[in-house]
Amino acid sequence: MPSPQETSVKSVVVVPFDREASPAPLRRLVDEVPERWHTVDRSAHAPHIVAVPGDGEDWTAAALVTARPQTSYLKIVDAVGDVQAAVRAVVAHARGQGLAQVKWEGWTASPEAAAAAGFAPLSPPLTPAEEGAGPDAGYVRWLRDGAGTEPPYYGQTTHFTCGAVTALVAQAHAGTLPREALDRRAELTLWRDATNFLACEPVGLGVAVRRAWPSSPVTVHLDTERPVLLDHLPEKEQEWRALLQRTSRTEAGRTGVPVDPRRLSLTAVRSAIGRREHVLLLVSLAGMQGFDVPHWVLCHGVVPGAVVIEDPWAQAAAGDTWVDAHLLPVPDASLDTMSVISADHFRGAVVIGRPQRPDVSSGEPAAG
Known part of the structure; x- marks a missing residue:
């Protein structure tokens, strides 16, 4: 996971994300970030912003990124600004950490945008997510070969099954x-x-x-x-x-x-x-x-x-x-x-x- 301090990887800016206060370059990039960025406490999964620098201190693109600890992937929650540039930055950031995979939640990402960035669609879950608990679609880009075939995803419907x-x-x-x-x-x-x-x-x-x-x-x-x-x-x-x-x-x-x-x-x-x-x-x-x-x-x-x-x-x-x-x-x-x-x-x-x-x-x- 990224350092708590701001770092740059191949012209990629990485900063921690605080849902109580968005970074100034992010506020200048978009009028309003998606509400889900602020309504969910993602602190357990090291939320951070991966951004593409523009002129001066401004950004041309940014993505909210998280991941479970002790795993080998990054997940894009949303990308704003130049979406394709933001996704390329996340992939470069993941490669820099030697990770196996990048995922992209399909809240706003279209299949066409995902495909253009080299992502394949994930089969949708067989159990519907609770309202607002997850996107209808998701995408994956493997950075290492050999993952095998995709099984169906089924979310347990009780706490004990x-x-x-x-x-x-x-x-x-x-x-x-x-x-x-x-x-x-x-x-x-x-x-x-x-x-x-x-x-x-x-x-x-x-x-x-x-x-x-x-x-x-x-x-x-x-x-x-x-x-x-x-x-x-x-x-x-x-x-x-x-x-x-x-x-x-x-x-x-x-x-x-x-x-x-x-x-x-x-x-x-x-x-x-x-x-x-x-x-x-x-x-x-x-x-x-x-x-x-x-x-x-x-x-x-x-x-x-x-x-x-x-x-x-x-x-x-x-x-x-x-x-x-x-x-x-x-x-x-x-x-x-x-x-x-x-x-x-x-x-x-x-x-x-x-x-x-x-x-x-x-x-x-x-x-x-």
């Missing part, structure tokens, strides 16, 4: 689940089979995926023997959930789901993706969002230095939208750190292999 959503998106990306079947009914049905109330722990999630899609090989990676994701609960609440987790391990043995006690390395994650497998990875949101909450993401692509994930949740209150969460490149070192969970420092993952035979079911997960 991230595990189920990542599994469903993985199967839709693999072609095992029709995209039209990725809906709230499928989300809640798979969650109901996988839940440890309310979270989905790795073994229970792996067993539920195997039940739902018997043709898909599943391996759970969990480098601890004790029950997980329970430390925040009172002792009485932990006891019965721990019993359910032991039951899940028994069910894993019965249904042929291996539970590998070795820690899954980032090298192994990359290898699985290279085999066109999907990795559901349990991470903490402390690095990307500022609060230590366990959360499932889908690892489905790689570029040099980063793993491409789908995050089914976006923090609208911080200006974070589906454009941030979709096709999100996370540096290997960052992902390695954020996927070590709780005081036990365990890592949990579910690897879904390529189907061994075509599914003959309707494509919706079984109810368990």
Whole structure:
């Protein structure tokens, strides 16, 4: 991310953005910046202005830019003035930082303007954003090769169904689940089979995926023997959930789901993706969002230095939208750190292999 001090990169001016007071060159450039620049507190995602200098202290173009911490992209919220010049400046700024990607929210950007700047359209989310929580369209420009194919984006509709959503998106990306079947009914049905109330722990999630899609090989990676994701609960609440987790391990043995006690390395994650497998990875949101909450993401692509994930949740209150969460490149070192969970420092993952035979079911997960 940019330094708190103003810097220049190849005639690009970068200054921090304060929603309470716009820089004077920005006020001279446009009569009024979009209201969303000031109504959302984006401070958690290092908002800054990337501008193109003109005569004297004036600017000819500017863009409001943000990004989640510990990631490898920049996101253009809006560009004003000479829009194409502003976007070129952001791309140059991203290249200067060695980032993998630039995204552009489609609040005002047209498909034609995005294409002219070298951006490709993102597939719109399958779940509609709440009013004002995200744009209808978004665009991406990769600065590194090899990201792979784009999965559908589906935002979880509850606070607790991230595990189920990542599994469903993985199967839709693999072609095992029709995209039209990725809906709230499928989300809640798979969650109901996988839940440890309310979270989905790795073994229970792996067993539920195997039940739902018997043709898909599943391996759970969990480098601890004790029950997980329970430390925040009172002792009485932990006891019965721990019993359910032991039951899940028994069910894993019965249904042929291996539970590998070795820690899954980032090298192994990359290898699985290279085999066109999907990795559901349990991470903490402390690095990307500022609060230590366990959360499932889908690892489905790689570029040099980063793993491409789908995050089914976006923090609208911080200006974070589906454009941030979709096709999100996370540096290997960052992902390695954020996927070590709780005081036990365990890592949990579910690897879904390529189907061994075509599914003959309707494509919706079984109810368990």
